[in-house]
Amino acid sequence: xxxxxxxxxxxxxxxxxxxxxxxxxxxxxxxxxxxxxxxxxxxxxxxxxxxxxxxxxxxxxxxxxxxxxxxxxxxxxxxxxxxxxxxxxxxxxxxxxxxxxxxxxxxxxxxxxxxxxxxxxxxxxxxxxxxxxxxxxxxxxxxxxxxxxxxxxxxxxxxxxxxxxxxxxxxxxxxxxxxxxxxxxxxxxxxxxxxxxxxxxxxxxxxxxxxxxxxxxxxxxxxxxxxxxxxxxxxxxxxxxxxxxxxxxxxxxxxxxxxxxx
Numbered sequence: 001x002x003x004x005x006x007x008x009x010x011x012x013x014x015x016x017x018x019x020x021x022x023x024x025x026x027x028x029x030x031x032x033x034x035x036x037x038x039x040x041x042x043x044x045x046x047x048x049x050x051x052x053x054x055x056x057x058x059x060x061x062x063x064x065x066x067x068x069x070x071x072x073x074x075x076x077x078x079x080x081x082x083x084x085x086x087x088x089x090x091x092x093x094x095x096x097x098x099x100x101x102x103x104x105x106x107x108x109x110x111x112x113x114x115x116x117x118x119x120x121x122x123x124x125x126x127x128x129x130x131x132x133x134x135x136x137x138x139x140x141x142x143x144x145x146x147x148x149x150x151x152x153x154x155x156x157x158x159x160x161x162x163x164x165x166x167x168x169x170x171x172x173x174x175x176x177x178x179x180x181x182x183x184x185x186x187x188x189x190x191x192x193x194x195x196x197x198x199x200x201x202x203x204x205x206x207x208x209x210x211x212x213x214x215x216x217x218x219x220x221x222x223x224x225x226x227x228x229x230x231x232x233x234x235x236x237x238x239x240x241x242x243x244x245x246x247x248x249x250x251x252x253x254x255x256x257x258x259x260x261x262x
Contacts, residue, residue: 002027003057005044008209010107011167014202014245015055018163019070021198023077049261052228067097070160082160089155096146096153097164099139107136108171111127113227113237116213118219119245131240136178140169144186151192158196166193170203175210223261226256 003025004020006013012167020027023151032053048055048064055064056072063069083090107259111132113119120128143165153161169190170209193199219225229237229246234257236238237245249255 001011001223003030004028004045005030005032005055005057006053007031008202008205010053010260011171012052012101014167014206015163016054016056016066016069016073017202018166018198018207019073019160019207021201022078022082022158022196023073023078023161023183025073041216049259051259062251067094073236074160074262082154082163084155084159092146093154093159093161099142100164100168102232104136104139106233107132107139108112108150108168108175109233110236110240110242111172111176112213113242113245117217117227120242124241124244128237128240128245133176133178135240140180140186144184147185147189148174149185151189153189158193162189162193163199166190166203167206167250170206174207204212223252223254228257229255230235232255 002020002025004013004016006029008014017027019031030044043057043071045051045064046053047057050064052064054066054069055062056069057063058072058076059074063072070082072230073095083093114125114128142154146161150156152158153165169180169186173180173190181189194203216225218228227249228251237243246255
């Protein structure tokens with residue numbers, strides 16, 4: 001049985017779960033224990049020394065990084081295909097994934113820092129939130145151009161880029177009320193993609209787990225949890241006007257950067 005270490009709210013984990021479900025691959029989902037400021041279980045740490053979710057274990061294969069996991073899934077179980085055979089189309093799909101993972105992901109992550117974890121209050125919180133919502137709407141315009149007149153981001157059929165986009169728009173909509181314009185091609189795509197069983201199940205798991213953020217907020221206050229400010233997230237928070245958020249987190253020792261390998 002394949003084991004997938006994940007958290008339902010992680011967009012990186014969501015796209016892996018959607019891919020596995022689209023291909024009919026059974027897997028066991030596990031969530032590492034993050035209490036106490038670390039990750040319990042040597043199996044997870046052996047699979048992912050970066051201590052980030054997701055991590056996939058398939059027999060002797062231990063794989064981390066969601067994109068690499070998707071590539072492994074596509075190569076080991078090529079049917080039904082999630083990538084076109086056309087090199088240009090494959091590159092376009094991967095560029096959409098890259099934009100969502102590094103440009104859009106910090107928007108939802110940063111809004112969670114403000115709205116769920118209380119990193120900023122008053123005028124600072126308002127400034128960051130306003131900037132984030134505008135950035136999301138700008139990205140929606142870009143995504144609409146990528147969708148064009150087609151039904152799917154992947155082209156003629158659902159695929160890799162669709163499953164990479166949907167977790168982010170769902171979180172923006174459900175958690176922060178940032179929705180595609182009603183009746184727009186992007187809104188129609190989102191309604192259409194939600195009709196797929198793999199999407200509906202994965203997004204429902206994510207939405208159900210939103211209530212669990214209160215638990216993480218308490219762990220953060222107690223110093224038992226540190227939020228990871230890696231690369232694009234750190235840059236985003238500073239660009240949105242939240243340098244003080246970073247400085248406060250360093251002083252309180254409740255943010256962290258990437259772990260060293262050991």
